[in-house]
Amino acid sequence: MAGAKVTVGNVEIVSLLDTPMEFPWAAFFPNNRQQDFDPYKDRYPGSYAGDGKFRTYAHCYALRSDGKTVLVDTGIGPGMGGRLLEEMNSKGVPPDSVDIVIFTHLHPDHVGWNRTADNAPTFSNARYWIPQGDWDFFTKPEVVSQNPHIGAAVLPLKEDGLIDLFSGEKAITPELTTYPTPGHTPGHTSIMVSSAGERAIITGDLAHHPAQVDHTEWRPGVDSDPAQAVETRSKVFDQLEADGLLTVFCHFPDPGFGKLVRLEGKRVWQAL
Ligand SMILES: [Zn+2]
DSSP states (O other): OOSSSEEEEEEEEEEEEEEEEEEEHHHHHHOOGGGGGGGGTTTOOGGGGGGTTTEEEEEEEEEEEETTEEEEEOOOOGGTTTOOHHHHHHOOGGGGGEEEEEEEEOGGSSSTTTTTTTTSSTTTEEEEEEEEHHHHHHHHHHHHHHHHHHHIIIIIHHTTTTTEOOOOOOOEETTTTEEOOOTTTTTTTEEEEEEETTTEEEETSSSSGGGOOOOOOOTTTTSSSHHHHHHHHHHHHHHHHHOOOOEEEEEESSTTTEEEEEEEEEEEEEEH
């Protein structure tokens, strides 16, 4: 297994595991039978739990690029057993060293550590980059009322004047660029890393279980636009396989670094 850090050209990517999580198959993948996933169990044992549940992970990633520290997502947070801050301190990325927090999207397991218990910004020196499409969707009053994490963890950043909205392909640093991958949420965004002739991508929630790299049509019930999510996943994974890019998945077994490769006619996730 790869260590917690990889380098891509001059960029360092540090994997930060907030917590493993378990969900019932039937609730998370309502259009599949649990047995659909059985053939992949030997290849991906870290993505299976017992008792009718599968195991997934809430990862965040710190990127060091061009003198800046960029944190991708903030995990599920302290109330759900997250340990992101310990991870950051033990892996040499103290929270106050973060210059930019960028969200792949605004689901609760990606914004959990935004605020301290005193309702201050956890990452005290950071600006917070939010995809415009997700901001527009998740701040609708009827959506806020159904998603208490928005009021708790996202709207206070607005009151503090810390939010920068972005859309399309936007440079975060000269080596890091946002890459729209909509469908899971309206503004769902991946992060492209390109440095000294090497490339990688952090894919957010393009997949929650590694079997989805083969079956891109398998989708979780939480996708906001299921057809668009399947189309995006299929198109992006075809490209990543063709290009052989280092691909980082927030929800795959720790540390989440790997490649999409073809073995015996199936596309598989090959962890580093
Ligand atoms: Zn999500």
